[in-house]
Amino acid sequence: MENHKLRVVLLFGGRSGEHEVSLNSAQSIVKAIDRTRYIVETIGINKQGQWFWGVLPETLIKEGFPPADQTHQVTLVVDPTNPHFMALDGHTLPNQGKFDIVFPVLHGPYGEDGTIQGLLEMANVPYVGSGVLGSSLGMDKDRMKAVFHEKELPQARYVTLLRSDLLSRRDICVDEIETKIGYPCFVKPANLGSSVGISKARHREELMVALDVATIFDRKIVVEKNITGQEVEVAVLGNDHPKASVPGEIKPAHEFYTYEAKYSNIGSSLLIPAPLEESITLRLREMAVEAFRAVEASGLSRVDFFVTSENQIFLNEINTLPGFTEISMYPKLWEASGIPYSELIDQLIQLGLERFQDKQNCKISRE
Structure with missing residues (x-):
């Protein structure tokens, strides 16, 4: 055996x-x-x-x-x-x-x-998981958003800045953020996850500090307009024919879903399935698959959204290698959708093998 x-x-x-x-x-x-x-x-x-x-x-x-x-x-x-x-x-x-x-x-x-x-x-x-392209697009919030924009998926307004720009013309950059985005806004390193280096800025002084924090972690910074609404996540599983889980809502213990809230279990709560109208649930699942395909992800991803009180949906980001801790949303969403944790791991392994075999059928030269 x-x-x-x-x-x-x-x-x-x-x-x-x-x-x-x-x-x-x-x-x-x-x-x-x-x-x-x-x-x-x-x-x-x-x-x-x-x-x-x-x-x-x-x-x-x-x-x-x-x-x-x-x-x-x-x-x-x-x-x-x-x-x-x-x-x-x-x-x-x-x-x-x-x-x-x-x-x-x-x-x-x-x-x-x-x-x-x-x-x-x-x-x-x-x-297991996405290939080079899907992984890199899913990691870089700036390029990810550009791809989502090309696919006409609704997003919050954002601007991207380079650390070198902030060093050489800081006041001009801040003026641009205030004009295009306004307050409150979120400042994020383009290439980190788990809310590391992310800050919420309510005025110019906080924005200055937030930019300094973000530039510690990356040379490229994304600043987004704040969206007030439910924080909803959908898990996606598959390769060429992906499927989406039921949505889940996060009730953060802090003003937003911080690193500590995600992994310390200090008061944030998860509502699975999310309390949403059936039509909104259906659209979220459709958009999660669209986002997955947009970056050419494979295997697994978690797609994050905001849903406003007027039922407007804004796509926040895709995470091509979401957490697997005991309190992580990805396995919990699939458990609520009928796939237990152990079986989920098995399916991910099989999807990795399937993707590998599919690639072996491709020639990379004429010989």
């Missing part, structure tokens, strides 16, 4: 500010994955970007990463004819480091922005 199990490499941690979120997501997957179908190998990536074989997310959450000489640092051998992991100290890995699929549970830069996906593509290995 052991020989018939698929060998899944769970990849987690990483260099981004969402390192701890990734550990929690991976811990939940390790607990829930069906061991009768899968052999699970774990690779933890520390904040310096080093990869270590066999470390467990639960241990890393409690104790942190062990010293490098107490575990096996590994690297991916990028050989499309024989992809495998290799221990840098010469240690023999299980199954010679070979595997069937990689399950990246890496949030933020160097995890869901297309970089790790590009590495896996170069090695010619199957993996």
Whole structure:
């Protein structure tokens, strides 16, 4: 029976500010994955970007990463004819480091922005989730919004600024924000998730501080008009024929859904299904699939919306690698839609294998 199990490499941690979120997501997957179908190998990536074989997310959450000489640092051998992991100290890995699929549970830069996906593509290995294009578009809020605009999906008014512009002509940039967006507004690093670096500005002084905070995290800043309404999220699952879950509403403990509110369970509540008119629910699910297809996502995504008191819908963003913690919306939405957590993990793995096989049918040269 052991020989018939698929060998899944769970990849987690990483260099981004969402390192701890990734550990929690991976811990939940390790607990829930069906061991009768899968052999699970774990690779933890520390904040310096080093990869270590066999470390467990639960241990890393409690104790942190062990010293490098107490575990096996590994690297991916990028050989499309024989992809495998290799221990840098010469240690023999299980199954010679070979595997069937990689399950990246890496949030933020160097995890869901297309970089790790590009590495896996170069090695010619199957993996869970969106490819290079879908991941990079889903990560960059500026480019994401440009694609949504091209597809005529309704969004809040926004402007994009570069850190270099803020350094050279700060007052002009602030004047532009006040003229085009006004107050209150949200200031966001273009390439981070989990609300890291996001601030709400109600006047010029707060805007100045918010811009300083955002530029710590990214060279590109997105400033959006504040939309007052229900914060609603929809989960999407699939490849070429994606499906959407029931919507869920977030009741933030703070003024907006902060990092702490998402992962500390300190008072924010989730209403699943969201209390919405049937026609609005249907349109949200349709728009979630449209957003998924717009960025060419695959596997999984969570799509976030605002719904005003007049039932206007504004698309906020898509997250192509949403959290998998016990209080994360993505698995909860699918559970409410009839797919239990363990089965959801199984479907994501199968979708990754399906996408890989589909790509193998494409030629990249005339030979």
